[in-house]
Amino acid sequence: MANGTYLNRLAAQPPIRFRPRLLLLAAFLASAPLYPPNSYLMLRFAPNVSPAGDFLFAMLLSCFATALAILLFSAQRPSWPGFETRKGRPIATGCAWTYAAVLVAIWILLAAGYRNVVLFAALGVTAGACMAPVIMRWVRLYLMDFRSVMFYGAIACASSSAVAWIVSLLSDPFAVAAEGVLAITGSVLPLLFGIEKCTHETDEDAQSVSGIENGGGGFTGSPDAESPSNTLTGLASSLRTFLSIIWVPLLGFLVCSFMMAAYSFDADVGAGRSEYTGAIVASAVVVALCAMRLKSPFVMLIDRLAVPACVAVSIVLGSFPTGTTLFVAGAMLVYAPLALLSLFALSSLVAMAEAGEFPLPFVFSAAFLLSCAASLLGMTVQANVPPDVNLGPYLWVVLSSYFCIVVVHLGFVAWQQACSTDDPDALQDAGMRNEGETDTLHALQHERIVTLANGYALTKREREILQYLSLGYGSVYISKTLFISDNTARTHIRNIYRKLDVSSREELLSLVNGMK
Template sequence: MANVEKDRAAAGAFTRLAELRPRHGALCAFATTLLSCMPVIVVLGGVPRYAALGDSFLLCLLLAAVASGAFLCARALRGAPRDGNRLARGAVVAYLAAALAFIVLLVAPDPWPLGAAGAGLVAGGALPAVLCAWARAVAAPMDRSLALCALVGGGAALAGWILALLPLLLLLPAFCVLVVAGTVPLLLIESEDSPDEADAPQAAPVACGKGALGRLLSVTWLPLLGLAAYVFMTGLVAHGAFGTMPATYLGSLPEAALVLLVCARWGRRPLLPWCYRVLVPLLAAVFVVLGAFPAGTFPQEASVTVLYGFYLVLAMIGCALFLAVTHSREVAPELTCSFATAVTAAAALLAQVLSAAMPGSDFSSWLPVVTGLFVAVLLLFLGRTAWDGLVTPQGGALGAEGAAGGEGVSAGCAPASAADGARVPARVADGVPAPKAVGAAGFEAVAAASPATPTAPEPSLRDTLEARCAEVSAARSLSPREAEVLVYLARGFTPAYIAKSLVLSISTVRTHVRNIYRKLNVNKREELLHLIDEG
């Protein structure tokens, strides 16, 4: 029965991941032609005028992106009125015009560095708002966001590979078509009700000032560090390291497939901690082993591709997390996207300055150093998390929160103990006795004991519990996000686990739990579970 449940879960995951829309294809076109990315730099590097215009264009683009991102971030922190649709339309038009103008300059009879710099300033100034518009248009929970990033990354790598094979006469027209396909749909998407505006679960009231930035950093600092490392190192590699194009494509496609497999197989658990505890260390270990082989051998050369895949996975996780944070709406999407854009553009700008200051240098020796630094930070973070889990009491945390207004929150991320007195409805399925206690382990143990029916399987315990929670949520007028948190509480999970699963800060989860207890008029866990039991 356990294997059947796993197969059903995997099939359901693939079904969810397959829910693609035309806008996702447009996003792939946008990623393929994002002017500050390494594959685009390398593809356009073969154009004769790029050597004279490319550096000034990129430098101005990144400077403007940092300044624009910082301005929008400060504006969001001040709580300025939001005019996302109007700003997005203007930014899309400006970015499209600047990108096409730069392509025209590449084929002009005479080089015009000043014009390239102006196009870079316009494109960079519009880039944060364009990225925010895309984030709002495709935001989703963490598992779907990571799968989307894998699909977009793999598709962009494949499209870039095809572009690199085209002759110059076809390369620039095809590139212009992709630029238009990756930006114009945003004008249509933003004219509709964005799906994350209408359907996203409601979060706690959006915080302003330093509180909002603190919440954002508490959830995103490690993925943002990985994303910045990816942008920095690929920026250096694009300016003359080694084997850039083969490593880009050979590393992108297998890693995208690997991330898709991870989303389908382990998407139901908190995906972000799992990636940093298993996937990222595994890729780093493979790079260390292959890099230890003698120079010139196939394993040592393959380590370059593995290393690019390592950084690409970091980038996918970082982008997916920011999409998930945008979906959760814990902080304003403008703050989330502008802050991420400013930080990553600053990392790319640093790479651009270093490559200009040391022309002709081989930065390949920097790759293992930066990789080692990131892995060291990751190990320190995981070690501290493990230590906090050892020294922090697990039991009774949720009941204390309900009684004391949210002050006693466990730092653990495992389901609460069965000894806490949680119960499951008395008759969940025919012939299956109700357990005395519940948590994730309790539910799965009963599910494993359930008789498997080959034709029409009865509703699983999770489905039954979610149905009961939905009835209670509708009867007590819980918000969509509170209803989502209620399911986790009923399954016996701690607030820390809920925060990791829903990509929220602990303080936001505490707020939701306090609101749930208040609306349900209960003071402790036993009363909450008794209310769900009665339906």
């Protein structure tokens, strides 16, 4: 093996394959009514809020109810793969066509000046119920490594913002036609794409974590358990573990959903909106980071460097006096850190589904449910605030409070790692060697691990974790990098110890180093 090859693979940065079909996600995002700039475009046709507002509110309520139903069903039947089954595909196909037809009908009715609150609310309920299978199809298409998800997600985010921006500048007939084409392209065309086989944990891996203690992670018990109490207990345990893995970026995504539904930080720059500029800038940052070749896990680069840096820049720009050029720039870029956190959170959710600890329907429905709740809260706040009240300063307090949480969490993680007893000597020794020597040792270490794993019949996930253990990393770092819960990582480590007949990290390292 060439020097450095093993290290680069361990850093989880495989080459990004060009998949142009994934870029069609931009059409789906640019046409989604729940994307706030699109809802503002709808209100352009109905300035008195109703019936466009009734359509959006009904759609959000329907999405919330659908996500809750999928979450409860997934908790009761963890083996359910979603709508990618022989019986589920016709449902997904029907939902996609119905969703596209409803959006086309809505835009035509708005352009024609038709006003019927009951009809618009009914169409909103229908669109919300049909939206979930379409999103789940897109999530399956994006099941790949974290860096690739971030790359294609960023391009789709920037493209959708640019397209939505352009559509908002068009005259009414052209805007309606463009939205109809985007709706059909983004929801129906994915049905033509085949789903590539994803790399999940093998059955052996699933069995190896089935003994996790209560409160530990993933779904427990029989997949077909019918006891409501058992289902609710397992659901609460799974949600707790799910949130423990991803709560900081997910909270940022929810804050973004709430703020975009409640207020737009517009500035006097023509037709520009802060949602567009923030998403485009955040996406450009992500694409630039994806282009870098690093010897550290990409998730750590985003979590420990990109997000705090983007938050710091936003705070500095927002602290300038009102009306100054830098303050206006800060207002236009206020959504940049939130867009970056949203990309991070959504990519992490896809990576969690790809890792296999949680079923995809559970991951999707839990995140979608929370997002709908945040958007409903934001829409409710916007509808009940008097017109003479400026929400901007109040929402800036909300945003700053979240930024404070990010900074405190970053400091807590750094303190936790500094106080950790996980292999400081191994990491320090590795850092003292020059790059060529380190690569050579890693290549030799990899050969030893392959021999050891083959001899003791380790599963694919256990081999991966053993590689990190041999380099001195602990369960916290491993769980963060592999998008699994810390309890699941510890369970895998215990299984590795049991199979290798060792009782401590020192014995494990001695066994690995003693391999010929």
